[in-house]
Amino acid sequence: MKIYKPNADPFESEDPFCVDVVDDVAGTVEPLQFPGGVHAHSPDGFAWGYGGSGPAELARAILGDHLGREPSTHTYQDFKFAKLAKLDPKGLDWKITSDEIAAWLGGRRA
Secondary structure: OEEEEEOOOOOOOOOOOOEEEEEOOOOEEEEOOOHHHOOOOOOOOOOOOOOOHHHHHHHHHHHHHHHOOOOOHHHHHHHHHHHHOOOOOOOOOOOEEHHHHHHHHHHHHO
C-alpha cells in the first residue's frame, strides 16, 4: 500500500509543501513528483486546504502516481474538492492511502 503524506521535516525539503510517497511493499519513501515533471496548474507547486491551483497540482500528482498514468481533468478536480480542499491549509498531519483512493475512485464509478 502507498501512503501520501506531507513531509513534516523542514530539514528534508526546502519546499514546505513537499509530499512524500511511502510505499510499504517496496519499503521506500520518495518525494511525490509532478507527472512528467511538468507543473500544469501551479507555478508554486503543491498545496492543500482550498480549491485552487496548488491543490489541483497535488491531486493530479497523487492520482497520476496511484493510477500510473495521467488522470482526467474531471477526475483530479473532483478528487481535489473531495479530499484536498477540506484539509487544514497549514496542517501537516494528514495522509491519504492508496486504499482510500481506490475506494473513492470505485465510488465515482458506481
